[in-house]
Amino acid sequence: MKKRFNDKVAIVTGGASGIGLAVSRALIAEGAKVLIVDINAEGAERLERQLGKHAKACCADVSSEVDWKMLTDQVIKWRGKLDLVCNVAGIGRSGSIEDIRLEDWDAMIAVNLTGTMLGCKHGVRAITESNGNGAIINMSSVGGLAGTADLAAYNMTKAGVVSLTKSVALHCAVQRYPIRCISIHPTFVDSEMLDPVAAAAGIDRATLVAGMTKQVPVGRVAKPEDIANAVLFAASEEASMISGSSIIVDGAQLAGIPSGHPA
Numbered sequence: 001m002k003k004r005f006n007d008k009v010a011i012v013t014g015g016a017s018g019i020g021l022a023v024s025r026a027l028i029a030e031g032a033k034v035l036i037v038d039i040n041a042e043g044a045e046r047l048e049r050q051l052g053k054h055a056k057a058c059c060a061d062v063s064s065e066v067d068w069k070m071l072t073d074q075v076i077k078w079r080g081k082l083d084l085v086c087n088v089a090g091i092g093r094s095g096s097i098e099d100i101r102l103e104d105w106d107a108m109i110a111v112n113l114t115g116t117m118l119g120c121k122h123g124v125r126a127i128t129e130s131n132g133n134g135a136i137i138n139m140s141s142v143g144g145l146a147g148t149a150d151l152a153a154y155n156m157t158k159a160g161v162v163s164l165t166k167s168v169a170l171h172c173a174v175q176r177y178p179i180r181c182i183s184i185h186p187t188f189v190d191s192e193m194l195d196p197v198a199a200a201a202g203i204d205r206a207t208l209v210a211g212m213t214k215q216v217p218v219g220r221v222a223k224p225e226d227i228a229n230a231v232l233f234a235a236s237e238e239a240s241m242i243s244g245s246s247i248i249v250d251g252a253q254l255a256g257i258p259s260g261h262p263a
């Protein structure tokens with residue numbers, strides 16, 4: 001049976017861990033070749049060894065334009081073209097509007113927002129220059145569509161990703177480039193990203209996840225594979241009429257208030 005991503009070449013940022021790792025694995029299982037980009041060189045190289053010849057690790061900082069030029073050159077040299085960019089790398093730091101630290105605000109803008117913008121800019125260039133044909137998938141969050149009292153800066157960066165995605169989608173459409181752009185909005189995902197949050201609260205990850213589970217109406221937090229499934233659909237031919245929009249993977253979290261009569 002023909003795999004969904006046979007002959008497709010992808011860049012996945014944040015590929016050493018969590019959602020990016022699950023996306024890299026799933027794309028390769030569906031026939032793609034994946035450049036696994038991460039600031040964590042050891043993690044990306046470990047995954048390259050696990051996934052074999054269809055994967056290649058590349059250590060880069062997504063907030064650096066020099067690094068984006070280097071990694072788009074590298075993918076073209078490796079496989080001759082680029083079809084997909086999955087901008088998954090991100091960092092999360094807590095803080096309400098009263099206690100947000102400027103260094104955390106700046107760090108999240110650099111990775112979550114500037115990193116995604118550079119991935120779109122250099123992705124559009126490299127896909128069009130190499131006669132690729134596909135999609136750019138940007139990782140936002142439910143926090144890009146709703147506020148959270150103690151995640152003011154994080155949510156701002158994820159809302160910025162929504163607006164950026166729409167502008168990129170429209171630009172590609174009016175230029176008649178064969179590139180779609182979509183944002184993905186996960187609820188809580190049980191990944192390494194939760195470790196520093198749990199540590200800051202003085203609890204372990206399992207206790208944090210148990211608390212988060214109560215806030216997701218379907219009764220569980222997401223697994224990285226739940227989000228990878230949505231990314232693969234968004235990037236596939238089956239989604240060829242979807243661009244500029246948001247795919248929410250939230251177990252009904254944003255659907256409304258679970259009960260008007262809580263016990």
Ligand SMILES: NC(=O)c1ccc[n+]([C@@H]2O[C@H](COP(=O)([O-])OP(=O)(O)OC[C@H]3O[C@@H](n4cnc5c(N)ncnc54)[C@H](O)[C@@H]3O)[C@@H](O)[C@H]2O)c1
Nearest residue numbers: 014017018019038039061062089090141188189191192193
């Ligand atoms: N975990 C959640 O609950 C959750 C929920 C909604 C959205 N998200 C978003 O999903 C994405 C992935 O999160 P995750 O849960 O897999 O986290 P994670 O911490 O497991 O993985 C993030 C990866 O990004 C890499 N990274 C960080 N800064 C980088 C940089 N400057 N350049 C290159 N790589 C860098 C890290 O090394 C890591 O491998 C993030 O954008 C995050 O905001 C996560």
